[in-house]
Amino acid sequence: MKIFLDTANINEIKEGASWGIVDGVTTNPSLIAKEKRDFKQVVKEICEIVDGPISAEVISEDAEGMIKEARELVKIHENIVVKIPMTVEGLKAVSVISKEGIHTNVTLIFSANQALLAAKAGATYVSPFLGRVDDIGSEGMDLVRKIVEIFDIYGYDTEVIAASVRHPLHVTDAALAGAHIATIPMKVLEQMVKHPLTDKGIASFMKDWESAFGK
Ligand code: E4P
Numbered sequence: 001m002k003i004f005l006d007t008a009n010i011n012e013i014k015e016g017a018s019w020g021i022v023d024g025v026t027t028n029p030s031l032i033a034k035e036k037r038d039f040k041q042v043v044k045e046i047c048e049i050v051d052g053p054i055s056a057e058v059i060s061e062d063a064e065g066m067i068k069e070a071r072e073l074v075k076i077h078e079n080i081v082v083k084i085p086m087t088v089e090g091l092k093a094v095s096v097i098s099k100e101g102i103h104t105n106v107t108l109i110f111s112a113n114q115a116l117l118a119a120k121a122g123a124t125y126v127s128p129f130l131g132r133v134d135d136i137g138s139e140g141m142d143l144v145r146k147i148v149e150i151f152d153i154y155g156y157d158t159e160v161i162a163a164s165v166r167h168p169l170h171v172t173d174a175a176l177a178g179a180h181i182a183t184i185p186m187k188v189l190e191q192m193v194k195h196p197l198t199d200k201g202i203a204s205f206m207k208d209w210e211s212a213f214g215k
Pocket of ligand 1: 006026127163165
């Protein structure tokens with residue numbers, strides 16, 4: 001499974017990239033707004049750090065505006081993936097720009113039918129928001145499982161990004177569900193590294209070493 005970082009923070013992206021396990025980055029308007037910096041400049045810097053798909057989201061709500069923004073965004077870097085919200089206008093935009101070879105990530109997916117329509121429109125990726133589904137008392141991982149199964153049955157090339165990841169178990173379960181990618185906040189990535197028995201094991205190895213050989 002590929003791992004994307006779900007952040008627009010350059011320091012987090014530099015740190016995550018230095019671990020050698022980051023395959024791409026996803027941003028959204030809220031993540032960009034948190035940085036209080038020029039959108040295109042931030043995206044350009046991300047592309048210079050991570051050599052993989054970098055999602056940048058349009059803010060237009062009509063197809064014409066989305067298409068115009070998409071054509072501008074892909075000029076920033078060849079790795080740009082244009083993130084488009086799952087609406088009728090979004091589908092219209094994806095069906096046009098996917099034919100131009102522009103890679104797309106259809107976002108705010110909350111049902112298997114939405115994912116199916118996005119794939120049919122030519123989306124490169126779909127992003128089911130599993131944490132937000134959990135928040136309203138439904139099972140986000142069921143959604144990921146269903147989408148993976150439908151894409152498998154019909155042989156769609158569209159890849160499933162498990163998004164809105166809130167904790168390490170989401171990543172394990174998304175991997176077991178067959179998600180191609182999990183996009184993960186830096187905090188969750190850090191939690192994934194940790195295990196108390198690893199820390200305890202290191203401490204006891206060091207103690208034994210020092211008692212035999214000194215510091
Ligand atoms: C990723 O593509 C999404 O923008 C992100 O995972 C949303 O996460 P949130 O529900 O924690 O805001």
